[in-house]
Amino acid sequence: MRILIIEDEKGFRDTLVQFLQQNGYECQTATTYKKGSELLVGGAFDCVLLDVGLPDGNGIELIQLVKVHSPNCGILVISAKDALDDKIRGLELGADDYITKPFHLAELHARIQSVYRRRNFGGKNVLQFQDILIKLNEKQAFFNDKPLQLTKKEYEILVFLTGNPTYLVTKEALADAIWGDKADMAGSFDFVYSQIKNLKKKLADAGAADYIKVVYGMGYKLY
Amino acid sequence: MKLLYKTNIFSSLVTVILLLSGVLIVYYTVIHKIDREQDVHLQNDKHALLLLLHQGKPFQLFNTNIGERIKIHAIPKQTFFKDSVWDNTFKDADADQDDPQETITFRNLYFQTKIKDTTFEITISRSLAEGDEISSYIATAIFLFLFFSLLVLFLLNTYISKLIFRPFYHTVRKIKDWSVTQGYLPEFTKTDINEFQELNETVKGLMINIVDDFTHQKEFTENISHETQTPVAIISGKLELLMQDSTLTPERQKLLMEAYSATQRLKRLNQTLISLTRIENKQYGEVSMVSLDSVILDTIEKFQDFADAGNIKITHSLMHIEKLLNEELFVLMLNNLIMNAIKHNYGPKGFVHIELNANGLVVTNSGWQEPIQKQDIFSRFKRYKTTDDSFGLGLSILKKITDFLGWYISYEYHNGEHRFLVEW
Secondary structure: OEEEEEOOOHHHHHHHHHHHHHOOOEEEEEOOHHHHHHHHHHOOOOEEEEEOEEOOEEHHHHHHHHHHHOOOOEEEEEEEOOOHHHHHHHHHHOOOEEEEEOOOHHHHHHHHHHHHHHHHOOOOOEEEEOOEEEEOOOOEEEEOOEEOOOOHHHHHHHHHHHHOOOOOEEHHHHHHHHHHHHHHHOOOOHHHHHHHHHHHHHHHHHOOOOOEEEEOOOEEEEO | OHHHHHHHHHHHHHHHHHHHHHHHHHHHHHHHHHHHHHHHHHHHHHHHHHHHHHHOOOOOHHHOOOOOEEEEEEEOOOOOOOOEEEEEEEEOOOOOOOOOOOEEEEEEEEEEEEEOOEEEEEEEEEEOHHHHHHHHHHHHHHHHHHHHHHHHHHHHHHHHHHHHHHHHHHHHHHHHHOOHHHOOOOOOOOOOOHHHHHHHHHHHHHHHHHHHHHHHHHHHHHHHHHHHHHHHHHHHHHHHHHHOOOOOOHHHHHHHHHHHHHHHHHHHHHHHHHHHHHHHOOOOOOOEEEEHHHHHHHHHHHHHHHHHHOOOEEEEEEOOOEEEEOHHHHHHHHHHHHHHHHHOEOOOOOEEEEEEOOOEEEEEEEEOOOOOOOOOOOOOOOOOOOOOOOHHHHHHHHHHHHHHHOOEEEEEEEOOEEEEEEEO
16 A cells, blocks of 8 residues: 655654554655645555645645545545644545544554545455454454454454554553543553453454464554 | 721711810800800999999889899998809799799899998899800701701712712722633723723733733643644654564563653643643533433443443432533543542442432542542642542643533542532
């Protein structure tokens, strides 16, 4: 997948590039509105990450350009936490999704994938890892074509981990993605541990190998 | 009306003293003058009587117009050479028909005279009653006149003072009603009294300064929170990338994890600060009719996982209450209250109980044995336990929200139970 990153902040941009390349994406970058629009006109991207706060313009204005030159390109807007207007406007103008700074990279990955799937697979919306298959439209996970009985939270965790295969997802990232803002205030991550424990048990009971690796003190990895 | 009271009291007191002393002076002066008039009359009486006596003709004492009473009797020999005058009070039977017992004061002139060969002592008396009466009437008249004039002046003065001070009271009211967060400056009415005009202008200048300072402070906090987000995102992202290295030794993993946790804390702190400034900026203005009990139930559901993880039982007793307010703000408040109750729970049988009724909302939880210090509990950054990272700020958000909604929040501790009470 080819991704265009339009972000002026160097440290941030470099982090994004490194992360995406590690996960097998081709990346191009632009640091200004002008450069971004030039690259977009060339029109060869599957997904574009638009930062709202560019030095010479508002990233949101580029959405139009994307729609014209790359109608199949997924648009993900990066906005600040409290800029409700940007979010709304972005979505209204046709962005697929938005993510607010600061975010977990794993979360970004999940969203990029989600946007890409929506744009390119039409009806067939699935995630796969080894012999685990997840049919997103039916919200059902399968192991070797046998359906898994998972609770809502267990399902969401599985989806998130599968969306970031072989990537160490921190417990914070997982908590934020599944439980949302409230997770910020939790004192400990026991509630995450217990869900992971249940999920692993269900997978083991179904006969799966121990795909979910617990990296002590840090997070979880699916491999 | 303390100001008028004070200015009036003083002048009134002085006036009353002057009035009384004035009237007293008038009274005694008049009386004295009138009484002395009688002395002159008595002298004339003496001359007239002497004339009459020396004429040798017989006469009837009471037929003369000399004095009112005359006493004459003979004495062996002349002893006095000087006249003496004095007051005497005695009963006069026919003086006053209404009151036969009344005593009247008389002015007496005593002298001795020799007629032919006999020495007589004579006392001529004149009543002072009439004169005194007249004096009284005069004094009373003057007193009444002065009294009523002063009363009228007093009332007029009070009324006019109130009118004159009106711009002052107006200014005071405007200051009282003003608050820096309102976003506008009051209009003071123009007045032609220099001092009040100066007061108004000075107060207005002061208010402008306060608003400026306040705005700058707000902008500063907002900018800082904003600016901090990007570096925090960068640090967090880089750490996350570092953590992917599977060749990391456990010690290095630990270091990375701790650094990462710290950035997450920073993230949370920042977000809380942003929430706080949003509330201050009144960005939660939109209101709608909200069913408080349903929102509470939804929130409890959201927090169920956290409670279960800590073996905490959440119970509730909710009345159906609807209010017109900003739902997001109410949810924020609830999140804070309930999360606090769960996070700072303690004891084997941990519980959180939420009660909603017509007066307010009560969140009770089993908690640490020592109660939280009551004073300062809601001022920003006051920590409960030093290991805690979000309690202080969370409490001040609660206070900000309840202040904004016009509600009242308080805290109680009783027997191992912490209780937060929100009243509206």
